[in-house]
Amino acid sequence: MKVLKFGAVWCSGCIVMKPRWARVEKENPWLQTEYFDFDEAKEAIEKYEVGKGRLPTFVFLNKEGKEIDRMVGEVKEEVLVKKIKEHKDK
Amino acid sequence: MKVKGILFILFFTLSFFAFGGGVSAKEESVNLHFFYSEVCPHCAHEKTFLDKFSSENEFVKVYSYDVSTPEAIRKVVHAENVLNFKHRGVPLLIIGEKHIVGWGGDETTGVLVASLVDDCVKNGYVDIFEENHESSGIAKAREKTGENKGDTAQTEISLPFFGKVDLKAFSLPLLTLVIGFLDGFNPCAMWVLLFLISVLLGVKDIKRRWFIGVLFLVFSAGVYFIFLAAWLNFFMFLKYVVLVRYVIGVFAIGVGIYFLKKFMSKETGCQVVSETKRERIFSKIKNIIVEKNMFMVVIGTLTLAFSVNLIELACSAGLPAIYTNILSGYELSVWNYYLYLTFYIIIFLIDDLIVLFIALTTLRVVGVEGKYEKISKLVGGIVILVLGLLMVFKPELLSFS
Numbered sequence: 386m387k388v389l390k391f392g393a394v395w396c397s398g399c400i401v402m403k404p405r406w407a408r409v410e411k412e413n414p415w416l417q418t419e420y421f422d423f424d425e426a427k428e429a430i431e432k433y434e435v436g437k438g439r440l441p442t443f444v445f446l447n448k449e450g451k452e453i454d455r456m457v458g459e460v461k462e463e464v465l466v467k468k469i470k471e472h473k474d475k
Numbered sequence: 476m477k478v479k480g481i482l483f484i485l486f487f488t489l490s491f492f493a494f495g496g497g498v499s500a501k502e503e504s505v506n507l508h509f510f511y512s513e514v515c516p517h518c519a520h521e522k523t524f525l526d527k528f529s530s531e532n533e534f535v536k537v538y539s540y541d542v543s544t545p546e547a548i549r550k551v552v553h554a555e556n557v558l559n560f561k562h563r564g565v566p567l568l569i570i571g572e573k574h575i576v577g578w579g580g581d582e583t584t585g586v587l588v589a590s591l592v593d594d595c596v597k598n599g600y601v602d603i604f605e606e607n608h609e610s611s612g613i614a615k616a617r618e619k620t621g622e623n624k625g626d627t628a629q630t631e632i633s634l635p636f637f638g639k640v641d642l643k644a645f646s647l648p649l650l651t652l653v654i655g656f657l658d659g660f661n662p663c664a665m666w667v668l669l670f671l672i673s674v675l676l677g678v679k680d681i682k683r684r685w686f687i688g689v690l691f692l693v694f695s696a697g698v699y700f701i702f703l704a705a706w707l708n709f710f711m712f713l714k715y716v717v718l719v720r721y722v723i724g725v726f727a728i729g730v731g732i733y734f735l736k737k738f739m740s741k742e743t744g745c746q747v748v749s750e751t752k753r754e755r756i757f758s759k760i761k762n763i764i765v766e767k768n769m770f771m772v773v774i775g776t777l778t779l780a781f782s783v784n785l786i787e788l789a790c791s792a793g794l795p796a797i798y799t800n801i802l803s804g805y806e807l808s809v810w811n812y813y814l815y816l817t818f819y820i821i822i823f824l825i826d827d828l829i830v831l832f833i834a835l836t837t838l839r840v841v842g843v844e845g846k847y848e849k850i851s852k853l854v855g856g857i858v859i860l861v862l863g864l865l866m867v868f869k870p871e872l873l874s875f876s
Binding site for chain 1: 626674748843844
């Protein structure tokens with residue numbers, strides 16, 4: 386499972402989520418994540434259809450690279466951890 | 476908690492605007508001088524009350540004057556000079572040395588009128604329009620007590636926890652504080668500040684970092700002040716057009732409901748700002764950061780502040796329009812109006828200054844969590860909804876002078 390994180394420097398929600406993700410990734414070293422800046426990663430934005438929604442957006446991909454889930458906005462750390470554990474083996 | 480919180484805030488806000496009183500009158504002749512306009516609906520309501528009041532109290536005599544006549548104008552000017560007030564609207568009622576502008580209804584202004592008449596009977600009465608009246612006596616009395624005897628009475632209310640509060644001294648500053656603070660949490664331009672901070676954090680020169688950051692906020696405040704002043708002058712110009720008040724009131728009700736809807740919504744995070752807007756602002760910010768000529772940095776920052784306010788005008792017009800519309804209904808001197816606007820701007824800036832200060836000091840951005848915006852939507856929604864309802868149904872309760 387891999388998580389794609391879409392954010393922007395001008396988005397307050399993204400700034401709030403940054404330290405939460407840092408803690409989650411530290412506690413789950415097996416977790417693969419990749420960050421995309423909304424103003425720079427045009428291709429990824431278009432591919433995962435993030436452009437018209439809200440930020441931050443977190444796209445969960447399974448082993449085959451297919452999207453299995455998505456979260457948007459400020460997410461509580463415990464909810465994030467629960468979601469990651471739910472999709473861990475996918 | 477949500478329901479109790481909403482009910483408490485609603486009770487506090489409504490009791491803040493409440494008036495009360497009740498009196499009786501004794502027999503002694505009292506002249507009421509009533510100034511009206513044919514096109515003024517409140518004048519018609521007050522006339523109905525005064526006709527009934529004078530028929531129930533034979534000692535009360537009502538003299539009515541249409542303000543479009545020269546006689547009425549002469550009398551108003553005389554009253555302004557003697558009682559030291561500035562006539563701002565109709566209906567206007569002169570009872571002895573007191574004057575009342577506006578009509579709130581039988582339960583509010585009607586009670587006040589009866590109280591003042593009763594006071595005249597008990598404590599003595601001076602008709603300033605009688606030929607032998609002692610205007611110098613009134614001035615001397617005013618000097619002795621140090622207060623303007625032309626002021627209307629009954630502006631004290633009792634609030635839970637706070638006890639007796641004089642609304643004249645308290646309400647407008649508090650209203651300015653509340654709305655200015657709520658407006659400060661407006662997310663419309665926050666994205667620009669955050670981008671600016673993110674770029675500034677990459678600037679090695681600490682003094683330059685602070686200079687540009689603070690300058691941007693100062694210029695933003697200045698431009699916003701100009702917009703507020705424009706709104707205020709617009710509403711002052713249209714002060715006697717009742718329709719404007721109703722339109723703003725209905726707008727305020729809509730804004731209040733929208734804010735409460737946003738509070739109830741589970742949506743978090745940032746709405747993606749349009750690419751055109753972003754690119755325009757980002758390129759301005761990047762140019763400022765790399766510019767070596769400090770004069771050009773100042774000009775660039777001013778241009779940025781102006782652009783941001785203009786771009787976000789539609790998004791951020793609600794609260795300023797509502798506040799300046801209410802402010803325009805108060806009888807204040809010119810410099811007082813602008814003092815209140817300045818106070819509004821200072822309160823408005825506080826949260827941005829805190830975010831900037833912490834960011835540039837700790838190199839981390841804090842205090843931008845969505846929960847603060849949610850709380851401001853709840854409180855703001857209730858306050859604005861109540862203000863909107865008052866503007867439409869009980870506008871006289873918003874004018875305390």
